[in-house]
Amino acid sequence: MGENTLFALRDINPPVNIPINSMNANQVLDSLIDIDKARAFCDARKARLLARFAELREPERAGTDLADGAPEEVALELAMNPHTAAVHISRARDLVTRLPATTDALEAGEIDYVRAKAMNDLTSVLTEEQARRVESKVLAFGKRANPSRFRHSVRYHVIAVDPSAAERLRRTAKADRDVTGRDLSDGMGQLAITLEPHEAQAAYDQINMLANKVKTPDRTLAQCRADVFLDLVLGKNNERVRVNLNVTVPMSTLLGLTRLPGEISGYGPITAEYASELAQDAMWRRVITDEHGQVLEVSRRRYASAALARHIRLRDRTCRQPGCGRTADRSEIDHTVRYADGGVTSVDNTNALCRKHNLMRERSDWGMTQPLPGTLVFRTPANRVHTTTPELYEPAPF
Template sequence: MQAYARFAELTPPQRSGITIGDGAAEEIAVELAVSPNTTAKHLHEAQELVTRLPGTVSALTAGEIDVMRAKAVREYTAELDDDQAAHVEKRVLAGGKQENLTRFKHVLRREVIRADPQGAEQRRLAVKAQRDVTRWHRADGTSSLTVHLQPHEAELAYQHINLLAGHATGAGRNLATARADVFMDLIGGKQVDRPSVSVNVVVPMTTLMGLNQEPGEISGIGPITAEYARELAQNATWRRVITDPAGQVLEVSRRRFASPELRRFVQVRD
């Protein structure tokens, strides 16, 4: 990575609109027998990491993190300015590599939201507006549908399909095949017993009260912006969870509390 960055430094662009000199990627591609597109990608990644996130490169050199974690730091901080990125890098690396890559990315995501809560919310709304369903016909004769949703929507949909599929296995169908069949049953309007599914969202009470922008978290998915958490809480059922300052759960209430909006809805409906 340092060698790539050094090579990019020694071959600066001679015209506007590019960050690496003409021919630099092709020169490396010939030596390594890979495509110029691949080497150009490596050059850009290395240049950004070495110049913008030197702490990450140092941690990688010392063996404190691996390449996947280093690339995650670069990817997750791409929309931040240099000062914000340096702040996130410092806080994340101070916490160590975490027990797995997913947990490391959750820590990264939380710190990015904390560093730039308004920007994180704007980016969330931007990608929310790009929700879509796309199809792809494969060469093997099958086809794929890709559905882009908000995280809680995707989790609810998957849990719903998975629970129904669990009761539909057998007769030569495994769980994966049953999920596909259940999906088509739902699309076709077949009457099925709908399972009860839920998604847990953990959010500080101070965030719900609008006192700060501290991130919430969707269990199994990761950190979300404060505004997203408040949005999900509007029509949800609340349960009190008490934690210590480090976030360890001390108590979970047996009672559940309908949110004010849900309570009003039920009262008006009934």
């Protein structure tokens, strides 16, 4: 999986020691960054303390990894449930002992606890040596634009380092698919359906299509989706919609030469076996990348007028607003330099922006340029500059 970079072309100033209501926008943002790093430092220290506490409370019974009553001690001091305390202790010990580089990065404020937890949880199927190889590869590219992209990178390298373990984990998870329900406040209830990602996206697209068809002024689209779902479950006949799902698979994987991971747009890395299953009954489209994984060419389908849009969506993958995770398939193709201002419709002047961030650009002082195809430079209202590049595809190994 090619890595996406997000870096600021500016210096971070130390926070000023003045009242918050006297700060300007840049001082507020610098203080937020400082607080975030301080919180990460505290989270790392807490993990080290919990790991040390586990060392001081060695188990006396066989088959246990923590002394009886130890979680209750922590729970009492931190006013939490003993089960929650046991989970925190176990995770802290794993972080400190199995993933020392991740703990160091957390302590330095280079990542936050959400990312550290993802690293710990997603590498749990690996040996200690494999887990450290994964953390080395992932941490080399920093925290990414948002936690979702960080998790995608971890998942990719977990699959790459041990394809068989990752595939066993997927099959186990598939066997646990289920529909669960729970009561909500105000007399409502909620159903949660656990499916494979291509099934979940197909089901959502079907419901969303039908909801748009029955939309009325007195019902929101969200309400219509809920009503349509209930109609489908209760047996009403409805037409089906053809669902398009972008699955990127290295040709070497399809040919059985390697077990390199594939990827579902909007979901992230998948095992080679899963990608091959999806490819058996699918429309194929050739995507040519350079040696770095940057999209160079997307083969045409039936409608040539959509070729540029397909190219941009496959190149950008998600809405290009830093931090936004909405997929490019559900985003708009926007001109970087507006068409009304003389901008041309070309690969170096178009990009994917979701509707929310497209509107934000029109309604705010955010600026955006594209000095190179796919490279977007954002200027915030506080005059801070961020440069982003699309997340690259993993280049072929030959």
